[in-house]
Amino acid sequence: MNSDWYILRTRLGSWFSRLMAMTAKELIQFGRDTLLLFAIVYLFVFDTYMAGNVTMQLNKAVVTVHDADHSAASRELIYRFRQPYFKLGGEVLDNHAGQRLLDQGRALVVLDIPPDFAHDIKKGTSVDVQVQVDASNTVLGFLASSYTAQIIGQYGFDQALTSLGIDERALENVPMVRNEYRVWYNPNQKDAWFMPISELLVVITIMGIMLPAAAAVREKERGTIEQLLVSPLTPIQILLSKVIAMTLVILLGTAMSLFFVLHGVFAVPMKGSLILFFAVTTIYSFTTAGLGLYIATLSRNLAQAALLAILVLMPMIFLSGAWTPPEAMPMGLRQAMYISPLYYFIEMGYAILLKGAGLNILWDSLLGLALLGGLIFGFGVWRFRRQFK
Amino acid sequence: MNSRRIFAVAYKEWREIVRDRLFLSLAFVVPVSLMLIFGYGINLDVEHIPFAVVDHDKSALSRDYLHRYIDSRYFDYQGDLTSEREIGPLLADSRIRLAFIIPPRFEENLMAGRSVAIQTLIDGTFTFRTSSSKGYVIAINAAFNSELLGNYISQRLGIPLETAREMAQPVKAELRYMYNQEVKSVWSIATVLMMFVLMITPPFLTALGVVREKENGSIYNIYASTVTRGEFLIGKLTPYVGISILNILILWLMVARLFGAPFKGDPLFFFLASVIYVICTTGIGLLVSLLVRTQVAAMMMTVVVTVVPSVLYSGLLVPIASMDPAGQFEAHLFPAMYYTDIILGSFLKGVGMEQLWGKVLALLIYSIVLWTASFLMFHKRPKS
Structure with a gap:
């Protein structure tokens, strides 16, 4: 009895020590490629840093005015187009000049205030202000028109109150709904709290698929897989060691990006448990490794593997809510999102880092990711093992 | 320069690509599927x-x-x-x-x-x-x-x-959208996707194609041959540029027919500008391949220089006009932004050479710099 236990323990021990030796080999091989190391540090550190400099908000968009009225009323409307969203770009004398500025991309919005603007408002008839918006960039077009409509609507409302003789202090006694907004989790709407996190999760995905795929295909392409096959290693040990090594690389990169860039430079609050975040990242990177291994079984050389990886990666990233909000997906694709592991990872990533959510809230998403991950990883391993038979 | 030797290298490369069936089909399948998935999938109209x-x-x-x-x-x-x-x-x-x-x-x-x-x-x-x-x-x-x-x-x-x-409600705003009347994201996104797809696929094809020879050691055949380095680079890359030019036409057709984006500009001008852009992105792949020794590194470096900037700094999703000066400066360093302007000008705005010549010139300078740098960095007797 005792000796059985002893044999089992030594077998397990040698199984593990072989696995560890293989993992060490992967890490050493990885560490010798300086340019690869550089690329990985760049992606984790500089890229997330650069992502913090971009914004998806309207910032000093140029508004050009064609003011046919030149009254105090029209000037008051024009001066409501202020920073941070807008910047006045001067006046044009006719509509053609406005059109030309739009063509050249030198104005985003052209306001056309009709003659008799002030007169008509005083009389109480409604006036149309024509607004032309350059919508060739959807984000800017949408935001500019939404803010313009808000400004003009508020201006009209104020004019109506003035003509009724209600001044601003007596607003209490007008029936109206005052909407008080509170933006949670990112009250000042800093893009620097959002873009770098989303970029980090994307970089983890890219690495998580490409690195294991490359590590596996390389052995095939160079023929070193033959050496591994005649060694006392089992196929599971060969691929598990690759997955473990690459996961370690990813966790290390994530830690660098999290502490130096997100927390250090952009002061992202990190409300939740970091242990939970790293645990989720580990599960996620096993999931993507499963995809990577599957890609490796399909390809004979790295060029094929790289193209296949792009084919898997890009839809996964785009259809997950990293770059566009999930609420903007067409309805059919919104259902498809639930089979993308990145969707769960992104929601959990934001929930842990910005919202401070814990396991009590996230257990179902975590379960979803773990099940999906188990399935994908199992499939990848199964396909990879089959190659050796 | 000897055109026969260039042709020989190009032919050898072409045979190699054609024999790798999976690679050849992926060279066309990847751009088309990226276009399909994103064209139908990306949307910025937040609803529900x-x-x-x-x-x-x-x-x-x-x-x-x-x-x-x-x-x-x-x-x-x-x-x-x-x-x-x-x-x-x-x-x-x-x-x-x-x-x-x-x-x-x-x-x-x-x-x-x-x-x-x-x-x-x-x-x-x-x-x-x-x-x-x-x-x-x-x-x-x-x-x-x-x-x-x-x-x-x-x-x-x-x-x-x-x-x-x-x-x-005495004052009403009467909104008119220029260039994209229904503010359909699909128009402005499908067109700009051409930039994205042509930024990603040519460098990957090129970088991996060249580094493969280095990693496998078959490049020593070239080192030992009479082919000069200029002839080798041109011959080696001609098939990749050819594939990419074919992809330009396929993508163009998809944007116009499938997604129904109007083409208002000059087709010849747009085609030539696109070819310059493809030569430029191929040059990026070439430069990457000369810097690295292994295919894994080539793959990751290509991700670094193409995927990320073409999403963040090209105007695809994130508007460049809204960036702060630092971000705008970074955006001007990548060729993607110039081509985005050319695409939007040719498709939606209908402006041509007289408005866009500066952008074409930028792409041209970019290509010349990339190809010259590659030429200078490529040695037939590498330092070991």
């Missing part, structure tokens, strides 16, 4: 935002107010909550993005001619979603208010409701 309601009033007027959100296609009603305490966990778990809190005596106060404050809580994680949902809420709220004001004016001054409503 899930929200919940805490209604402390439960009156006819509060239901009327809330129904303006419930019936709107922009919002997706998830139910009533009994207290504010339930909102936190739902927002944290992303089950809702928005919550409205209606105070008690909402109807009573409004009927008595007093203003009422309601609260809207918004999930602020994704900033673009936050600003668009806030825009919808403000618009719906403003419409409700001007109705209230109209009723109020009509009662107070004793005039017909129609006139009173007009008085309540």
